Amino acid sequence: MRCAITNLGGLATGDLAGPLREAEAILMEAGRISRIGPLDAATLESCDVVVDAGGTLAAPGLIDSHVHITFGDYTPRQRTVGFLESYLHGGVTTAITASEVHVPGRPKDPAGVKALALAAAACFRDYRPGGMRVHAGSVILEPGLTPADLQELAAAGIWLAKAGFGAFPTPFDYAPLMLAAREAGMITTMHTGGSSIPGSSGIWAEHVLASRPHVSFHVNGGPVAMPEPGFARLVAGSDIALQICTAGNLRTALLTARLLAEAGQLARLLIATDTPTGSGIMPLGMLYTISHLASLGGMAPEIAIAAATGNNARVYRLNSGVLAEGRDADVILLDACAGGACETPLAALRNGDIPAVGAVFSAGVPRFVGRSRNTPATMRNVRVVACRLPMDFSGAAH
Template identity: 70%
Template sequence: MKTAIVNLSKVITGDLDQPVIAADGVLCVEGKIAEIGTLSAAAVADCDVVIDADGAMVMPGLIDSHVHITFGDYTPRQKTVGFLESYLHGGVTSAISASEVHVPGRPRDPEGVKALAVAAQRCFATYRPGGMRVYAGNLILEPGLTPQDLADVRALGVWMVKAGFGDFATPYEYAPLVHEARKLGMISMVHTGGSSIPGSSGIWADHLLAMQPDVSYHVNGGPVAIPDADFPRLVNESGMALQVCTAGNLRTTLLVAKLLADAGQMERLLIATDTPTGSGIMPLGLLYTISHLVALGGMEPEVAIAAATGSNARVYGLDSGVLAPGRAADLVVIDACAGGSQDDAMCALRNGDIPAVGAVLTAGIPRFVGRSRNTPATTRTVRVAQNRILQDYSGQAH
C-alpha cells in the first residue's frame, strides 16, 4: 500500500538530533517511510490514499512504554473493553507491556510466570487492536527463577523482564536476575517508588543502583515518588533511562526533566502513562504529560514529543518512533484544537493545551482521518483527498 500525507506545515521527527524538519510531505510505501519532503506529483498520483493535512503537522506515533495489558483489548482493573483502540485515538500507535501483572489470579511460581509471559507474547504477536502495535510478554521476576529459565523464555521470543512485583524479601534480591537478563539482551524494567499493590515493596535509589536496569519505571512515582535526594543520584550515578508517567507525581516529573536537561542527557527521559491502573483509562495521558513538561517545565515541544516517541524506540529497540526514510510508517497528524486560543499544535502545547489528533497511521495504513473520538476537532481540515481503497477512513462511526 502507498499512502501520502501532503500540505504539512512541518515534520516533528522524534529524533533529538534533528527534532524538526521543514517538509510538507511524507510518502509511505509497504509499511515504511519512503520519502520526507516535497513529493512529486507523480508519486502522489500513484498513491492508494492521499491525506491532505491542510497545514497541520505530523509527528511519530506515540509509544506508551508502560501499559498494563492483560489478554485482548480488555482491562480487568477498569472492566473496560476496547481501551487500546481508544488509546490509538489519542495518538498512541505502540504499547509496551509493563508486565501482565493485572491478569486475574496471575501465577507466582517460576513455571507459571514463564508461561504467562510466553502466552502474552504469542497472543499479541499479530493482534493489533485498532491497528496498534502491542509488545507483550514481560516476565515478572519471582523467587526460584534461574538463569536457565531466563534463557528458555528468551529463546521463545520473550525479551522483557520486570522487577518489583515478585515475592522477594528485599529488592536487592532482584539484582542477580536483572543482571542475567541484561546479559541475554533482554530489556529490564524496575518498579520505582512506594508500594503500588498489596504485597509489593518500595524501591529507591540504592536498590536501583544495585540492579542497574535499563529503565527505572515511573521514576516520578507509581503513584508514590522516591525521596527528592534520590533523583540526582539516579541521574549522576547511572545511565538507566528514567521514565515519567502520567499516573505519577507531577512535581517530580518536572524535577526529573530539569535534572536530565541540566546534565545534558535528555535522551534518557521517557514518557509513559502507567495505565490502566487505579488512575483509570487515559487515552490522552501521553499528550497531557507532554503538555505539562512544555507549559510548566519550559521544555521545547519537539523535545517532549521525542521523549514519548524516538527515545522510547531507542531504549526498546523499536523500528517506529522516528520519522525517517526506512523507519516504520507510524504517524500522527496533529493541530491546535478548534475553538482554542492557539494557531498550531506547538503553540497549543506551550499554552498547556493538548493538540488535536487529525489522523493516525500505523504501518502506513490510515486508521482514521479527520476526527479523533478523544480530542476536539483540528483547527484545519484534515481529510482524505484521494482514495483507491474501498474503505471510509473518517472514523465517523466512533
C-alpha cells in the same frame, strides 16, 4: 499499501538531534516511510490513499512504554473493553507492556511466570487493536527463576523482564536475576517508588542502582514517588533511562526532566502513562504529560514529543518513533484545537493545552482521518483526497 500525506505544515521528528524539520509530504510503502519531501503527480497517482494534512504538523506515533495489558483489548483492573483502541485515538501507535501483573490470579511459580509471559506475547503477535502495535509478554521476576529459564524465554522471543512485584525478601535481591536477564539480551525494567499493589514493597534509588535496569519505571512514582534525594542519585550515578508517567507525581516528573536537562542527558527521559491502573484509563495521558513538560517545565514541545517517541524507540530497540526514511510508518497529524487560544499545536502545548489529533497512521495504514473521538476537532481540515481502495478512512463515524 502505498499512502501519501501531503500539504504538511512541518514535522516534529522525534529525534533530539533535529526535533523540527520542514517537509511538504511523506510517502509510506509496505509499512515503512519511503520518502520525505516533495512528491510529484505521478507518485501521488500511484498511491492507494492520499491524505491532505491541511497544514497540520506531522509527528511520530506516540510510544507508551508503560501499559498494563492483560489479554486482548481488556483491562480487568478497570473492567473496560477497547481501551487500547481508544489510546490510538490519543495518538498512541505503540504500547509496551509493563508486565501482565494485573492478570487475575497471576501465577508466581517459575512455570506459571514463564507461561504467562509466553501467552501474553503470543496473544498480541498478530493482534493489533485499532491498528496499534502492542509489545506484550514481560516476564515478572520471581524467586525460583533461574538464568537458564531466562535464556529459554529469550530464545522463545521474550525480550522484556520486570522487577518489582516478586516475592523477594528485599528489593536488593532482584540484582542477580536482573543481570541474568540482561545477559540473555532482554530489556530490563524496574518498578520505582512506593508500593503500588498489596504485598509489594517500595523501591528507591539505592535498589535501582543495585540492579541497574535499562529503565527505571515511573521514576516519578507509580503513583507514589521515592524520597527526593534519589532523583539526583539516579541522574548522576547511572545511565539508566528514567521514565516519567502521567499516573504519577507531577512535581517529581518535572524535577526529573529538569535534572536530566541540566546534566545534558535528555536522551534518558522517557514518557509513558502507567495505565490502566488505579488511576484509570487515560487515552490522552501521553499528550497531557507532553503538555505538562512544555507548559510547566519550560521544555520545548518538540523535545517533549521526542521523549514520548524517539527516546522510547531507542531504549526499547524499536524501528518506530522517528520520522525518517526507512523507519516504521507510524505517523500522527497534530493541530491546535478548534476554539482554543492558540493557532498551532506547538503553541498549544506551551500553553498547557493538548493538541487535536487529526489523523493516525500505523504501519503506513490510515486508522482514521479527520477527527479523533478523544480530542476536540482540528483547526485545519485534514481529509482524504484520493482513495483507490474499497475502504473509508474518513473517520466520519467518530
